[in-house]
Amino acid sequence: MRFDSALGLESRRGPLAVAARFVVYGLMVVAFTGPLVGLLVSAFSKTLDPTSFTLWPDEFTLENFVQAGEKNVYLYLLNSFVVVGFGLLLQMLVSVFAAYALARKKFRGMTVVMLFMLATMMLPEEIIAIPLSLVLADLPVLHLNLIGTYAGMILPVGAWGFSILVMTEFMKEVPVELEEAARIDGAGELRIFATIIVPLCRPALGVIGVFGFTMIWDQYLLPLIVATESTMWTLPIALRSLRSDEEVGIGVLLAASLLALLPSIIAFLAFQRQFMRGLTSGAVKG
Amino acid sequence: MTSTVTRAGAATAPPRRRAHRVRWRGPLVAWLFLAPALLLFLYFKFIPMFVGLWKSLFKVRTFLGDEWVGLDNYRTIITDDVFAAAIWHSVVLALGTTIGSLVLGLGLALLIEGPARYLWFVRTAAFLPVVTTMAAVAEVWRIMFHPADNGMLNVIIGWAGVDPQPWLASEHSSLWSIMLMSVWRGTPYDMMIFLAGLVGVDRTLYEAAAVDGASTWRRLRHITLPALRPVFWILFTLAAIRGLRVFVEVYVLTNGGPNNSSEVLMTLIYKLGFQKNELGVASAGGIVLFLATLVLTVIVQLMRRRQAA
Numbered sequence: 001m002r003f004d005s006a007l008g009l010e011s012r013r014g015p016l017a018v019a020a021r022f023v024v025y026g027l028m029v030v031a032f033t034g035p036l037v038g039l040l041v042s043a044f045s046k047t048l049d050p051t052s053f054t055l056w057p058d059e060f061t062l063e064n065f066v067q068a069g070e071k072n073v074y075l076y077l078l079n080s081f082v083v084v085g086f087g088l089l090l091q092m093l094v095s096v097f098a099a100y101a102l103a104r105k106k107f108r109g110m111t112v113v114m115l116f117m118l119a120t121m122m123l124p125e126e127i128i129a130i131p132l133s134l135v136l137a138d139l140p141v142l143h144l145n146l147i148g149t150y151a152g153m154i155l156p157v158g159a160w161g162f163s164i165l166v167m168t169e170f171m172k173e174v175p176v177e178l179e180e181a182a183r184i185d186g187a188g189e190l191r192i193f194a195t196i197i198v199p200l201c202r203p204a205l206g207v208i209g210v211f212g213f214t215m216i217w218d219q220y221l222l223p224l225i226v227a228t229e230s231t232m233w234t235l236p237i238a239l240r241s242l243r244s245d246e247e248v249g250i251g252v253l254l255a256a257s258l259l260a261l262l263p264s265i266i267a268f269l270a271f272q273r274q275f276m277r278g279l280t281s282g283a284v285k286g
Numbered sequence: 287m288t289s290t291v292t293r294a295g296a297a298t299a300p301p302r303r304r305a306h307r308v309r310w311r312g313p314l315v316a317w318l319f320l321a322p323a324l325l326l327f328l329y330f331k332f333i334p335m336f337v338g339l340w341k342s343l344f345k346v347r348t349f350l351g352d353e354w355v356g357l358d359n360y361r362t363i364i365t366d367d368v369f370a371a372a373i374w375h376s377v378v379l380a381l382g383t384t385i386g387s388l389v390l391g392l393g394l395a396l397l398i399e400g401p402a403r404y405l406w407f408v409r410t411a412a413f414l415p416v417v418t419t420m421a422a423v424a425e426v427w428r429i430m431f432h433p434a435d436n437g438m439l440n441v442i443i444g445w446a447g448v449d450p451q452p453w454l455a456s457e458h459s460s461l462w463s464i465m466l467m468s469v470w471r472g473t474p475y476d477m478m479i480f481l482a483g484l485v486g487v488d489r490t491l492y493e494a495a496a497v498d499g500a501s502t503w504r505r506l507r508h509i510t511l512p513a514l515r516p517v518f519w520i521l522f523t524l525a526a527i528r529g530l531r532v533f534v535e536v537y538v539l540t541n542g543g544p545n546n547s548s549e550v551l552m553t554l555i556y557k558l559g560f561q562k563n564e565l566g567v568a569s570a571g572g573i574v575l576f577l578a579t580l581v582l583t584v585i586v587q588l589m590r591r592r593q594a595a
Binding site: 006024093164260 | 315319320326327329334394396397398399400401404408411412413414417419420421422425426428429430438470474475487505506527528537538555556565569572573576579
């Protein structure tokens, strides 16, 4: 007898067992993707019950997306992309720099720095939301007011413990011989970093890129605090006002929701491998 | 934005040549590379944490200056009924979501464990809720929760002959409805981690057990579950912490209503801080939430040690 799994399901053959298996898998797929498929279909449907949505489109239309434009939805989408674009760029830069120091250098205070990074992962941003708003309104020492600026939405997502840790773990694997050889050839610190370490870390960059993307795209409290003008809203926080807008139907709300969902779904589907790898490595270590 | 890019760039200023004689060169380079991360953490994590701790001891007034009130803000929280209810709701929601997602996640992981190709498709499809944007997902569920007969969930439970439910509209079911959506979103994540854990289980043990005539249940009980124990503890801690800080779900679905029946700590803190401008009390609420998270983590770790010993 052979077992590839704990339940040994795969060893049971026969039409009934196979059918039962596919019913279970089918139900699972429907349960977890159903609401999302419903959203997709409804966003393109013409006649919508204002209180419900549909899995069977009666008439295909782009009307909802046209109307969404009149309600500034594409501006909110653009804001989201600006924040996520610069935020992710910053986050990846910061993570690669920090990981280089943590993985390839030995220095006093390293364990303390590691501990602090871990501590930030245990400290949920929701808890510091209120004081963060006070700090953003008047940065200590610099005395800048970041409330109502894009920088206020971008800078706080720049450093993320998860990205740094994943990157650090990955960089530790780069053979030290490569670095030594380059050093003997007279390469400087920056050169080793930029031409040897970073290119070798491309797979890890994929991981932190896709995680960072979904994390920043999903930000809610931060833009809620920072975006004082409605023209600065990101798409997720704009949804609430669309809902309470008497003039817009549910179709526009659904079209906007779909636009808010799609980028992270696309990112996930495109980088599935990296995503799953990062997920398990992050969970087991952190 | 531009200011940080230059700051990040400045941190990597090329170290001086011939500096290899200098002892502190290595550490200096390390600290320079770390500087951007440390600065951002300092400004947007640690300083806010201390500001929160500090302000929680004051009655914060924007133009009049802060007034020292000591532990009064904390007293307000502990004695206030709405706060006590919110803390209770947070705990119920966190525990319910955590346990629901764990049990379902483990069950589904066992069902879709295996090397077959189509299982990869099932896994990917099932994982979608995890990566999707909370605010948009909650909007979708809010519509599905519509309390009339034609609300999607009521139609579905109607097929099973169950009467229409008020879902979010009733004080008695609002919290449970939010929990339902959270379990829907949390299960695939737990499932994926369990799947990763299951890969590490030694297959020969299964075969040995089969030779000894052990039943499926005994195989699970004595081989699979012990192997998954570390994964289980990690997931429990992470999920419970995530559950305590829940905000977006509640804010979008019910905003704490009806009649405060689904008010959680974070929505209450948000309202106090940004709508009623009670920044001192709100800060104290944040500290209470932090302490709850800390206590929970410590308890879980202690239980884990005791079980391991």
